[in-house]
Amino acid sequence: MTDHADAATLLTAPRVRALAEDLELRPTKQWGQNFVIDPNTVRKIVRLAGVGPDESVVEIGPGLGSLTLPLLEAAAHVTAVEIDARLATQLPLTVAELAPQLADRLRVVQQDAMTLTELADPQPTALVANLPYNVAVPVVLSFLERFPTLRRVLVMVQLEVAERLAAAPGSKIYGVPSVKSAWYADVRLADRVGRNVFWPAPKVDSGLVSMVLREPPSTSARREDVFACIDAAFAARRKTLRAALAGWAGSPVEAERMLRAAGVDPSLRGERLTVEQFAAIATQRIR
Structure with missing residues (x-):
């Protein structure tokens, strides 16, 4: 044209x-x-x-x-x-x-x-x-x-x-x-x-x-849920994911369970994770 x-x-x-x-x-x-x-x-x-x-x-x-x-x-x-x-x-x-x-x-x-x-x-x-x-x-x-x-x-x-x-x-x-x-x-x-x-x-x-x-990461979680997980992780970026995701997950114990189930070290901080890892964590919340 x-x-x-x-x-x-x-x-x-x-x-x-x-x-x-x-x-x-x-x-x-x-x-x-x-x-x-x-x-x-x-x-x-x-x-x-x-x-x-x-x-x-x-x-x-x-x-x-x-x-x-x-x-x-x-x-x-x-x-x-x-x-x-x-x-x-x-x-x-x-x-x-x-x-x-x-x-x-x-x-x-x-x-x-x-x-x-x-x-x-x-x-x-x-x-x-x-x-x-x-x-x-x-x-x-x-x-x-x-x-x-x-x-x-x-x-x-x-x-x-x-x-x-x-x-x-x-x-x-x-x-x-x-x-x-x-x-x-x-x-x-x-x-x-x-x-x-x-x-x-x-x-x-x-x-x-x-x-x-491109296609978003493969996950059964909704985009909104993945984004809420991301927001929670970076709202307290100096905290470990176990602590930062406690409110989002319901408790520190539940946050640790979800992180480990997703194959993510609970002692890491959000700045270390890929979007695929955040999607994997959010998937655990609906199980």
Whole structure:
């Protein structure tokens, strides 16, 4: 579907600032608005996302359209979810001006991504976004839960958040986001991004997180039960699992029984366990 004739004119720093001025827009910290002003960066994001010409992409927080334009080139369809009414109204106009031949591939949904529960067809196969730092983890996990058609995710987030999402068991930064994202996908840090590609420039660097969806661990426990076990283990991450899971299991003795039945040493801490081990523990609770 995509060829060189479909190439869009991408947003440069002067264009981004001009659009913002026309809209009398001042980027807000409340909505984490840092707009990408470097065309090379958005090209890289689309390339690393591996979006194909038959795919439907959901983009969260498209802003002024820096990433939307190359996504429209690469994909069959893009649904852009934008909370800011001015930006949601402007985005189709920007696409119509800079890439009119791609305009019919775009659908804009003006809504808070955290409250979005369904999308009209075509259902998304990929999530690609420059996410606000303050809601990145809950937004990603909620979309993974709500949209089972997703096959891949590529999001730009604060570097520290990116490293936490991609952390492996045993790492000091391995925690709840690491384990829960691993329930859905193979997760890795795909690249690092400097501050100068944004306007306004944030005070921290960013990272690109790649997720390739796969089947969750084999377990008879519900996802909610596994996640409750994970939450309990990391709520007191300095405690042994026997102690940390006591409330969740009903007692320290019951926690130890479940841990041993799952083949897990009760003296370990949660940061040592894989998502498969948490699933095995949760399975014991329903027996």
